[in-house]
Amino acid sequence: MDAGRGLEIEEGLEQVRWLRECGMIDFVEISGGNAEQKHSGLHNSFGAKTVASGQKMKESTRIREAFYTDFADRVMQMKSDVPVQLSGGFRTRTGMADAVHSGTCDLIGLGRSAVLEPEIPRAVLLNPDFDDEGALAKSHVVRGQWFSKMIPVKVIGGGLPIQFFYYNLRRLGRGLKSDPDISIPSMIAVSLWETVSSGLLQTLQRLVAAFSGGQRVKME
8 A cells, every 4th residue: 555556545544434434344454465564654663653652672673573554553543433553574472562552553463473373472472471472473483395495386385384274274274283284385285185085086086976866776
């Protein structure tokens, strides 16, 4: 979102206004896109405004805690009963608390860290046994990224690390635990096998159903 390069800030605010007025949403999430780029008007963070409060840490760390909070500020100024969720770049308990207490947002969204550790809000971030320095949603280095560089098509190779998180989301959806240690090559092999085996199973089920149906017709 950036003037002259796509959706402008005012257009984004208008879309938020439409969403709130429709009365069919639980919250508005501000996240993703190219807002992290420094030429965007959405890059300044609440860190610069609240760096003097809470646990002491480097100013640069707080400023990196979230993206596009100027836009979130503009959304919050619109005044509505629909809460605003800010996602992207949050790692520390202090940074998340600053964002809420400063009025930049109502809710905090966790993405990749929550995929790998779904219990992290209760187990770490809101756990009083961890001090502010230890209450972290740590970043994760995906194993096997060398494989991505071997693929000549950058659009495909560059998207493989994010597929790692989609893969773990699917595991969670099937009632399994995330597998943070799986490498990109192993993930591709497992995904291909699951796709092939699922296709074979569906084909077999259709054949059985067709055969059973044919037998019933003959008996009648």
